[in-house]
Amino acid sequence: xxxxxxxxxxxxxxxxxxxxxxxxxxxxxxxxxxxxxxxxxxxxxxxxxxxxxxxxxxxxxxxxxxxxxxxxxxxxxxxxxxxxxxxxxxxxxxxxxxxxxxxxxxxxxxxxxxxxxxxxxxxxxxxxxxxxxxxxxxxxxxxxxxxxxxxxxxxxxxxxxxxxxxxxxxxxxxxxxxxxxxxxxxxxxxxxxxxxxxxxxxxxxxxxxxxxxxxxxxxxxxxxxxxxxxxxxxxxxxxxxxxxxxxxxxxxxxxxxxxxxxxxxxxxxxxxxxxxxxxxxxxxxxxxxxxxxxxxxxxxxxxxxxxxxxxxxxxxxxxxxxxxxxxxxxxxx
Numbered sequence: 548x549x550x551x552x553x554x555x556x557x558x559x560x561x562x563x564x565x566x567x568x569x570x571x572x573x574x575x576x577x578x579x580x581x582x583x584x585x586x587x588x589x590x591x592x593x594x595x596x597x598x599x600x601x602x603x604x605x606x607x608x609x610x611x612x613x614x615x616x617x618x619x620x621x622x623x624x625x626x627x628x629x630x631x632x633x634x635x636x637x638x639x640x641x642x643x644x645x646x647x648x649x650x651x652x653x654x655x656x657x658x659x660x661x662x663x664x665x666x667x668x669x670x671x672x673x674x675x676x677x678x679x680x681x682x683x684x685x686x687x688x689x690x691x692x693x694x695x696x697x698x699x700x701x702x703x704x705x706x707x708x709x710x711x712x713x714x715x716x717x718x719x720x721x722x723x724x725x726x727x728x729x730x731x732x733x734x735x736x737x738x739x740x741x742x743x744x745x746x747x748x749x750x751x752x753x754x755x756x757x758x759x760x761x762x763x764x765x766x767x768x769x770x771x772x773x774x775x776x777x778x779x780x781x782x783x784x785x786x787x788x789x790x791x792x793x794x795x796x797x798x799x800x801x802x803x804x805x806x807x808x809x810x811x812x813x814x815x816x817x818x819x820x821x822x823x824x825x826x827x828x829x830x831x832x833x834x835x836x837x838x839x840x841x842x843x844x845x846x847x848x849x850x851x852x853x854x855x856x857x858x859x860x861x862x863x864x865x866x867x868x869x870x871x872x873x874x875x876x877x878x879x880x
Contacts, residue, residue: 728796
């Protein structure tokens with residue numbers, strides 16, 4: 548099915564209308580500090596850089612230090628002590644680092660934006676952010692419900708779409724190719740890990756034995772050594788998904804985006820794995836036994852259009868809508 552047919556049919560006229568009329572850029576410069584639950588995880592901010600540059604918006608990610616920042620990382624970073632003057636602080640969650648930054652920059656208006664999935668249970672530190680929140684954004688209606696629950700707030704969540712969908716690849720599936728979508732096996736100072744890697748590794752082996760070509764899309768913090776026996780994608784996972792007949796992995800932020808490309812998904816779940824229901828809703832099926840991997844992949848299909856629209860949100864112009872929502876935050880000068 549052509550990519551446009553998938554998106555028009557699944558995401559609906561409302562989403563495409565939002566794409567056709569992105570928010571207008573402002574001539575007033577906007578200076579934004581961003582603190583993420585993964586203190587050095589600049590990969591959540593990088594999809595915003597091009598639109599920010601086009602709009603004259605200055606983004607700076609706050610990090611504890613530069614020890615885990617690659618010399619060629621395109622995302623501007625600063626420690627709280629070296630941070631430039633700013634108009635707004637954006638937190639992407641209520642983890643230790645965003646809470647520390649919010650306490651440090653009490654004079655700034657505060658926005659919360661979901662740039663990666665978070666569980667629906669209220670975060671212990673959310674109560675420290677709620678009184679200051681002036682804008683809350685999320686990528687989709689489904690993610691908005693989960694993010695509001697995480698923050699323990701009933702205020703409006705602005706649905707802006709995911710910046711990663713602003714340039715969706717055109718799907719061209721290759722016969723027999725399955726994309727394995729990894730998570731993070733070992734936690735580190737940047738962030739935690741997700742259970743299920745052993746199941747996913749065993750599933751990849753079963754798929755290879757069944758004659759499938761396994762292409763691995765690595766999470767930015769995953770250990771590539773675990774997957775060296777397979778082809779590791781040289782391009783980001785979302786882009787790689789356009790080559791696959793189906794994808795299998797530990798459900799994460801990229802799952803709804805892969806479904807938006809038109810590639811069906813199978814989820815590998817673990818009893819210790821806690822993810823929002825909307826990430827599971829885009830899966831054709833979920834497995835807990837590697838013996839089921841080949842059959843689940845062979846029968847994989849996309850979810851209903853309403854489920855896809857709810858999980859993905861508006862496609863196209865999302866970075867512009869997000870930056871505009873930040874610019875319109877009450878108190879931003």
